[in-house]
Amino acid sequence: MPLYSSHLLQPLDVGCFSPLKRAYSREVESLIRNYINHITKLEFLPAFKAAFNQSFTSANICSAFRGAGLVLLQPDTVLSKLDVQLRTSTPLAALAEALWQACTPGNVRELEA
Numbered sequence: 001m002p003l004y005s006s007h008l009l010q011p012l013d014v015g016c017f018s019p020l021k022r023a024y025s026r027e028v029e030s031l032i033r034n035y036i037n038h039i040t041k042l043e044f045l046p047a048f049k050a051a052f053n054q055s056f057t058s059a060n061i062c063s064a065f066r067g068a069g070l071v072l073l074q075p076d077t078v079l080s081k082l083d084v085q086l087r088t089s090t091p092l093a094a095l096a097e098a099l100w101q102a103c104t105p106g107n108v109r110e111l112e113a
Contacts, residue, residue: 015064
């Protein structure tokens with residue numbers, strides 16, 4: 001995966017999980033306003049379910065994939081958002097020369113060589 005491209009190739013990160021985080025924060029703030037300062041499993045599940053239902057809507061999911069260009073596969077939409085810099089590949093011979101292996105000398109002669 002190209003660097004800095006997960007927001008394009010994983011649209012649910014931006015389209016659903018980000019709203020989920022905000023919605024859950026609002027649910028926790030509501031619990032705090034009701035003097036619940038320690039969230040147990042009993043408080044967590046209803047709060048998470050409410051936040052999940054607010055953020056994982058079919059509209060949000062479709063919008064996320066459409067925004068990434070992955071619905072009705074539009075590769076040009078995705079590729080246009082990437083900063084791809086083409087470069088020539090390094091010849092294998094140059095790579096072999098560039099490889100260096102560290103080795104511990106076994107005696108003084110090897111050390112001085």
